[in-house]
Amino acid sequence: MEQETGLFSVSIDFSQSHLFFPHIIHWVLFLLALSIVLVHGREIVRHVQGWSESYREHGLDYDRLRLLGTLVLVVAYFLLMNWVGQLFPNTGMGFLLVSIPFMALMSLLYVHDLNRRKLVAILANAIIAPLLAWYVLAQLFFITLP
Amino acid sequence: MLKNLTKTLCLAATCAAVAMPALAADGPLRGNLRVVIGSKSTGGDTYQNSAIVAEALAENIGINVKVDAVGASEAFNVLGRVSNGSVVMIFHDQSYLGNLYGVKGYDDIFAEYTVGPTVAINPGNAYLVPKSSPYQTIGDIIDAAGNGEKIRVAIQPGGVSEIGFSALKNAVKIQHPGSEENIVAVNTGSQSDKNQLLFDGQADLINGSVQANEQYTRLPEDDQKAMRFVWLTARKETIEQANPEGMGETSREDLLQYVTPNASVTQDGEKDFTFDKEFFFLYNKDMDPAIIEQIDASLQEIFDAGEIQETQKKSFFIPNFKPSEEAQSYLMEKRGQYEVIIDSIR
Amino acid sequence: MEIFSYLSPMFFALTAFGVMVGIVFGAIPGMTATMALAVCLPMTYGLDLTNGLALLLGLYVGGISGGLVPAILLNIPGTPSSITTTFDGYPMTQKGQGERALKTGITASLFGGLFSAAVLFLFAPTLADVAIKFSYIEKFLIILFALTVIASLSQRLLVGLFSGALGIWFALIGTYDISVGGNGEYRLMPEFLTDYLESGFSLLPVLIGMFGLGTILQEAERGVHEESLDSVKYQKGATFSFSIFKGQFVNLTRSGAIGTFVGMLPGVGGSAASVLSYTQAKNFSKDPDKLGTGAPEGVIASESANNGLTGGALIPLLSLGIPGDSTTAVLIGAFTLQGIQLGPLFIGENLDTWNVMMVSLIFANLVMFLVMFFAIRHIAKVVTVPKYLLYPGILMMCVVGAYAINYGVMFDVWTLLIFGVFTWLGQKVGLEVAPFIIGFILGGQAEVYFVKSLESFGTLTIFFTKSPIAVFLWVLIAISVAYSVHHTIRAVKRKKAGNGS
Numbered sequence: 001m002e003q004e005t006g007l008f009s010v011s012i013d014f015s016q017s018h019l020f021f022p023h024i025i026h027w028v029l030f031l032l033a034l035s036i037v038l039v040h041g042r043e044i045v046r047h048v049q050g051w052s053e054s055y056r057e058h059g060l061d062y063d064r065l066r067l068l069g070t071l072v073l074v075v076a077y078f079l080l081m082n083w084v085g086q087l088f089p090n091t092g093m094g095f096l097l098v099s100i101p102f103m104a105l106m107s108l109l110y111v112h113d114l115n116r117r118k119l120v121a122i123l124a125n126a127i128i129a130p131l132l133a134w135y136v137l138a139q140l141f142f143i144t145l146p
Numbered sequence: 147m148l149k150n151l152t153k154t155l156c157l158a159a160t161c162a163a164v165a166m167p168a169l170a171a172d173g174p175l176r177g178n179l180r181v182v183i184g185s186k187s188t189g190g191d192t193y194q195n196s197a198i199v200a201e202a203l204a205e206n207i208g209i210n211v212k213v214d215a216v217g218a219s220e221a222f223n224v225l226g227r228v229s230n231g232s233v234v235m236i237f238h239d240q241s242y243l244g245n246l247y248g249v250k251g252y253d254d255i256f257a258e259y260t261v262g263p264t265v266a267i268n269p270g271n272a273y274l275v276p277k278s279s280p281y282q283t284i285g286d287i288i289d290a291a292g293n294g295e296k297i298r299v300a301i302q303p304g305g306v307s308e309i310g311f312s313a314l315k316n317a318v319k320i321q322h323p324g325s326e327e328n329i330v331a332v333n334t335g336s337q338s339d340k341n342q343l344l345f346d347g348q349a350d351l352i353n354g355s356v357q358a359n360e361q362y363t364r365l366p367e368d369d370q371k372a373m374r375f376v377w378l379t380a381r382k383e384t385i386e387q388a389n390p391e392g393m394g395e396t397s398r399e400d401l402l403q404y405v406t407p408n409a410s411v412t413q414d415g416e417k418d419f420t421f422d423k424e425f426f427f428l429y430n431k432d433m434d435p436a437i438i439e440q441i442d443a444s445l446q447e448i449f450d451a452g453e454i455q456e457t458q459k460k461s462f463f464i465p466n467f468k469p470s471e472e473a474q475s476y477l478m479e480k481r482g483q484y485e486v487i488i489d490s491i492r
Numbered sequence: 493m494e495i496f497s498y499l500s501p502m503f504f505a506l507t508a509f510g511v512m513v514g515i516v517f518g519a520i521p522g523m524t525a526t527m528a529l530a531v532c533l534p535m536t537y538g539l540d541l542t543n544g545l546a547l548l549l550g551l552y553v554g555g556i557s558g559g560l561v562p563a564i565l566l567n568i569p570g571t572p573s574s575i576t577t578t579f580d581g582y583p584m585t586q587k588g589q590g591e592r593a594l595k596t597g598i599t600a601s602l603f604g605g606l607f608s609a610a611v612l613f614l615f616a617p618t619l620a621d622v623a624i625k626f627s628y629i630e631k632f633l634i635i636l637f638a639l640t641v642i643a644s645l646s647q648r649l650l651v652g653l654f655s656g657a658l659g660i661w662f663a664l665i666g667t668y669d670i671s672v673g674g675n676g677e678y679r680l681m682p683e684f685l686t687d688y689l690e691s692g693f694s695l696l697p698v699l700i701g702m703f704g705l706g707t708i709l710q711e712a713e714r715g716v717h718e719e720s721l722d723s724v725k726y727q728k729g730a731t732f733s734f735s736i737f738k739g740q741f742v743n744l745t746r747s748g749a750i751g752t753f754v755g756m757l758p759g760v761g762g763s764a765a766s767v768l769s770y771t772q773a774k775n776f777s778k779d780p781d782k783l784g785t786g787a788p789e790g791v792i793a794s795e796s797a798n799n800g801l802t803g804g805a806l807i808p809l810l811s812l813g814i815p816g817d818s819t820t821a822v823l824i825g826a827f828t829l830q831g832i833q834l835g836p837l838f839i840g841e842n843l844d845t846w847n848v849m850m851v852s853l854i855f856a857n858l859v860m861f862l863v864m865f866f867a868i869r870h871i872a873k874v875v876t877v878p879k880y881l882l883y884p885g886i887l888m889m890c891v892v893g894a895y896a897i898n899y900g901v902m903f904d905v906w907t908l909l910i911f912g913v914f915t916w917l918g919q920k921v922g923l924e925v926a927p928f929i930i931g932f933i934l935g936g937q938a939e940v941y942f943v944k945s946l947e948s949f950g951t952l953t954i955f956f957t958k959s960p961i962a963v964f965l966w967v968l969i970a971i972s973v974a975y976s977v978h979h980t981i982r983a984v985k986r987k988k989a990g991n992g993s
Binding site: 180182186187188189190193194197214215216217219220223244247249250251302303304305332333334335336337338339341342343345346348357358359360361362364365369370371393394460461462 | 529530533534621624627628667670671672673674675676677678686687690691758759808812813814815821822823824825828829831833834835836837838898899900901940944947948
């Protein structure tokens, strides 16, 4: 192909073409980050100072149990689902068997002022929802589940 | 009324679902078999061919077989991980061509996996020029390149789409040494991208297929979209097995015009290069050999019954069953030939 | 007329059945119209072509439409093309106008669907010839045009742009895929992750991770206090009436047209359509500040465009044999299975099939409207479900969707978690989610079209000189950018004035 020469000519080596666009994006990111620091720099410094001050006075203010509980539950959910799924290959059992306790535990983690009525609703939800999803998707539509 | 109908439909689907795993099998395969394929498309030839084979297998063995279009890299990953025989893979020549072309994510299938039986050929791999092109045959193109004309060929790099291009370049090298640089690849993606490059005049020759491009060859010459076949890479014997109606308005006779020896691209100065895209099974290296035997035996029964061949031919596939051992040595030999070509033009 | 012999009660029943199943798939976060078609494709083996198409077209229309339900009610886009629906739909729900937003969206969907069906019927072959005028260069400019929305969506311009660029960067992780013409080399990922990241992060798991899990983590941090999303009671006077569409005809038509047009360009795809039409709605709006805070206008633009897509994507399929998006790619399988060949001569050679498809498409849109319009009152109640029941359910469905989107890839489920945590932490340091996700959606295409244009022509000037279409697109881009800049400056001035007083 005729390559035009001049200020705007660009030639791309096919074997290296996978890096061409990422390079551009790296520059764009760098320049934008730089401008953010220049424009909003003072604002950021003030923000960080304010935050560390409030941290020294109050510590971190968040619902430790619910946040960490969520993260732990989700990781356990994903790991167990895959592991149980491999015990019963291609049946979607990993999904079904692990979703039920996961949903129950997560609901119990989130609920406030637990009472009998709420507990029944939670358990019913935890059993019916995964069962329904599993039956419709894995059994009726043959969708592969863990 | 509508609700009732829906209910009936749902019920029917439920019955079908429950009835599927009717009889337990005697062999080591039981329950649910997952077939992963090297393509992400559920509209493409790999999926279609795999679906036909999977359905026949399910019926013959009496198990559930599910085809999942996970794509090459994930399919190889899963296959490498699961050795209990609950996952097998169906793919085509891309699996070793990707490795020959050095594409990341493609290992040596003969070393990393067990190659299983072949089941079908897609004979449609084709090369086309614009209808108004000065080149009438693939021979014209080889000569033109020998005369110093630059030929831009739109292909998808790194596999099935590139092998014909490599063969063309190799043929030019043999017949007009030193001119092979005139065959230039325009690396692109899907069929629509390849067509588009032809419409734009950014390519002189494109890789395509009989199935996807036949109608374009029937457009009037003044249409920007009109194309013409110049070369089908399939073997003559392969096309001869197709239904006589061929594809669309292009009969089997017409197609044979574009196949060796009528359209000749030499492989080594003596015999012509051919390429058939063949679909075959791949297994985990440590999978129970009894499963390999069971699938071989089941496929043998299916192909002996003769029904699957009709289904395949209706979808423009050429039936091509070879049991595992035969398939292995055959495919290994096939790879060897292409390795020589790819090395010679590197 | 031959065509009536094909239109059996079965035909209509299958279309309606398809629509309903499609809506369910579309409404589940992570399940898409494409999946609905793929899983139902085997059901068509036993049907003849007409009935098979009826089912699949029903699924297509239903699947695209269902996406608005979780987008509006839960702030999770059910399909990538309903991402812009969340921008105004969810704020409306927060104001207690969920039902109103849903009905607005559905009506706009109906309009977009019928509009595009009409365009398909009347102009398909002509438009196919227009579509092939769009080469890599023009497609790149369309993507660039869509990316300009990042500027107008940003709360703080620089931060928004940075978020958008970061989204593009994430989209590039993995292999420069040979299936789009790349060289198959890895980039931007650590060695030990290559097994998982070879094909990069998938769009849907990223989307539902950011919007679904990201939100849940934020809530968990705050202790999940309110009982349900619907703590704000239904606003009085917020009930739906068609008068909401007064003065919106231009918006409806423009959005439907953009949807149809973008849909017909092979490879550009659905999400670009609604993003583009949302940008235009914002640019042309009398009150642009309102968009993004719960304006029905935004919902209309987004939904009219993504249903406009249905007819649009069928144009190249039926008049070039090339799918306009991933969903219509599945349709190709249905045709070949029935021994019908697609290509530029399809319509002429299969007039009956063509007419039947049109009937099915129009009927599907009407069924979609009726089913959803009257079911919506009940669906909208989902926001009254207590959070401690709702969130685990959402998470479970997100997992199913993520796992199933690529037909069973466990890493896609982990992607949920990665991007959930990323969003939750990112927002603390000012990450803007909407620009990020738009960058992520369009990044891959931007790269391919840009790099391939340069590979072919070897000069940057080609982007300006290739064709009149390119010049026209530049004009649109310039207007869009100028508008955003003007808007930002005005906002800054107003803020200063506000501070001064």
